[in-house]
Amino acid sequence: MTENKAQALPKTTEEAQAKESAQPQLEGPLQTEHGTTTIAESVVQKLAGIAAREVPGVYAMGTAARRAINSLSERIPGSQTNVSGGVSVEKGERQAAIDVSIVVEYGVAIADVAEDIRRSVIQAVEHGTSLEVIEVNVNVTDIHLPEDDDDAASDRSDRLE
Template sequence: MVSHETEKPQSAPAGRQAGVGGDGSGRQVAQGDRGRTTIADGVVEKIAGLAAREVPGVHAMGGGIARTLGTVRDRVPGGTSSRSSVTRGVKAEVGEVQCALDLDLVVDYGYAIADLASEVRESVITAVERMTGLEVVEVNIAIDDVKLPDEEDEEDSGRTIR
């Protein structure tokens, strides 16, 4: 008698219940024995953005133009400010079982940039891996500016004094 068994996928590393494969829509699909889980790139970007902002010394995220446009967009009633402000300065590239992230940061003056970048990297990796099950292979950090103590925040610069 000839056996016609199909090979089962190898089990995922400890802590992971499913492998991830692309479905062609810019989303990644985790496939398990009982269904699929889809994780959008924006989900990973939100998680990473929140984790980075929790680190003391991170003043803001995004390049100068992105922050300026984001500030204007945040002031428009009914705009998409909550999602855009959380993901501002974060770009995720999600693959089959791994992801890579690029972060643009503005740091507060007085913090050691190398130490701060290391703390941000650890915070982001921990949060993304814990929440998504994806392996974070790299977190690239670009420091776009340093917020000096006597500088006015961009959010405050559009206000008029009466």
């Protein structure tokens, strides 16, 4: 009687394994029985960049060098605004980690702006891509002072005269 039970268990296990291999394992909304959806890192970068720019208190995205390059490229007729500047992404099949570099407006609470950015980026990326955002790191590279606008305006008027 003990031999019959021992012989029956492997057969049951083999049947279970055969059943499992016959049915594909669906891992989430991006992998279905009808196919797989892949999302490029640039898509995640753009979604995160747009979401971060919409947060009150964010003056600009990126480091000083990135902003200089963007301002030059925006002067070229027909060029597009770089919405992914200041955003870097590490993306796997189901998860993403995002780093955002920003310039904040003078007078805002940086911790509050950073938290608002995290909330906005996570919502935009998870809703738009179905990827799980495991972290959003916010790097504040500068503070924009009101005098900076006055200096830039006077520089432009000096050049026009």
